[in-house]
């Protein structure tokens with residue numbers, strides 16, 4: 225490898241390290257190397273603001289509650305809202321239409337200003353619309369089955385810059401058929417990726433709704 229490449233790699237590696245350092249400085253060393261105790265999802269979005277993140281994607285938006293929170297915390301955010309809003313699993317057409325309407329209501333001003341970009345597609349179709357390494361963060365919360373989660377992590381990670389954050393929701397054993405825990409663990413193990421968990425955003429004692437995340441230090445995939 226040429227000197228120039230070595231220096232570039234070191235610089236990019238440092239960026240990812242800086243993000244990790246920043247998080248550890250803010251919250252302290254994670255319990256068991258992984259759990260950021262008493263840090264809820266909404267607290268954590270302040271890190272996005274403090275790191276100067278300005279463009280991200282939420283994959284699985286539903287009624288837009290989490291997107292609303294992101295806009296309320298991060299100034300001048302451009303957020304891509306990726307959701308099929310089509311009948312899927314227990315979500316009927318009626319249910320999905322209601323959630324789509326709710327999303328449009330609570331994000332009206334951002335949709336009008338163009339800060340919110342609604343992409344009504346399946347996750348793995350939408351991901352092709354993005355340039356590699358173009359996003360500061362992605363938040364994955366679409367189909368929770370193993371095959372979908374693992375593919376979402378692989379595909380969407382390519383779209384996140386080095387030093388950016390790949391996160392997702394529902395790291396817990398919730399319903400039968402949920403594969404978030406298995407998919408997150410499998411990905412992190414295969415890629416030898418350090419990763420972290422936030423504490424539960426509703427009740428600390430109940431292991432529900434945890435957000436997982438890692439800082440991206442990977443090269444974008446080709447093709």
Ligand SMILES: C[S@@+](CC[C@H](N)C(=O)[O-])C[C@H]1O[C@@H](n2cnc3c(N)ncnc32)[C@H](O)[C@@H]1O
Nearest residue numbers: 284285286289290307308309346347365366367
């Ligand atoms: C749990 S909800 C998202 C909630 C939202 N992230 C929040 O915290 O407010 C999951 C959403 O993912 C969408 N979804 C499920 N599978 C999908 C897929 N393969 N592609 C795109 N959207 C999908 C559903 O339509 C649903 O609106």
